[in-house]
Amino acid sequence: MRRDVFQAIADSTRREILHLLAHQQLNLNAVAANFNISRPAISKHIKILSECGLLMIQQQGRERFCQANLGKLKEVQDWVAQYSVFWDNKLLALNNFLVKEKKKRK
Amino acid sequence: MRRDVFQAIADSTRREILHLLAHQQLNLNAVAANFNISRPAISKHIKILSECGLLMIQQQGRERFCQANLGKLKEVQDWVAQYSVFWDNKLLALNNFLVKEKKKRK
DNA sequence: TTTTTATGTAACCAAAAAGTTACATAATTT
DNA sequence: AAATTATGTAACTTTTTGGTTACATAAAAA
Structure with missing residues (x-):
């Protein structure tokens, strides 16, 4: 179960x-x-x-x-939140920035 | 299905x-x-x-x-978010405040 | 004290879920 | 051309899910 x-x-x-x-x-x-x-x-x-x-x-x-x-739903939110970079505009921008920085350093 | x-x-x-x-x-x-x-x-x-x-x-x-x-997980986040007042401290405080105000006006 | 009410639960059922093995097929490699 | 590889899917099985009706029980109301 x-x-x-x-x-x-x-x-x-x-x-x-x-x-x-x-x-x-x-x-x-x-x-x-x-x-x-x-x-x-x-x-x-x-x-x-x-x-x-x-x-x-x-x-x-x-x-x-x-x-x-x-409050128990926080478990769900926490799981979902790790992917919020995929729809949150601010996080998207940050993510793009970090990806670019990473490439530069190669 | x-x-x-x-x-x-x-x-x-x-x-x-x-x-x-x-x-x-x-x-x-x-x-x-x-x-x-x-x-x-x-x-x-x-x-x-x-x-x-x-x-x-x-x-x-x-x-x-x-x-x-x-990005499709946003659907889940949106559903969960409507209840985030139940664990988010800032929202909890705001909620308590609003509940008190409501009582005052009665 | 009899009746009504709120609820749990057993026994049952149909459909869906999650897996398996076996086989088919189309694209790549050799 | 033959062998290998990546994949879909059919057929089947077991377990789980979501529902039902029927009955039991304890608390409250009449």
Whole structure:
């Protein structure tokens, strides 16, 4: 069972769940009410999200409130950021400069 | 067949392929030589990467040179960036400030 | 205390993913 | 011309994924 952040956000329903929970806590049923798939299906998605640390669950009586832990997405950002030289104009310019300098020194 | 960038980078082999091709072009066999799985398996991964635009293929005789198109990762960065307030200290501070201001005005 | 509600989970299913081996083909080398 | 090389792809297998329905259980409400 791969259970990493990259795999977790590969599914669009899970990305939507995170979006939904970004600024509010909801219990599982309330989350499910936002989707056309069954509650057990949502329950599974939430389990996956919580297993990889993207979501915390706070039990309150019979209810389970879900809270996104979006700080975990930093892992993704860090991975992506190492390539940002490929679209960030400032970094692109810097990169070109460094490449030229490197050639000069040969 | 979902074929989007999120799904493509969910697989760690594909992330490694992108890493390998970030600063060099290699033909398919040369890519495969870096992994323990079979050449056809790599061929499939490369197909997936190219289908979602993360990689370009340049035919040269019987060889196919693979070049990463990492600019495509901006899609991922853009998605992730909307949540960067959850780990970026500057943004965190700004966010806290705005939340307080909002409360004041109530 | 009975009923309703929030939830987990088992059992099942279909489709997709990730790999394999075997074979075909076209371009290069020898 | 024959052999080698780079590659695609078909056929197959196993595992994983994403969903379903049906049932169990504990908490809250009536």
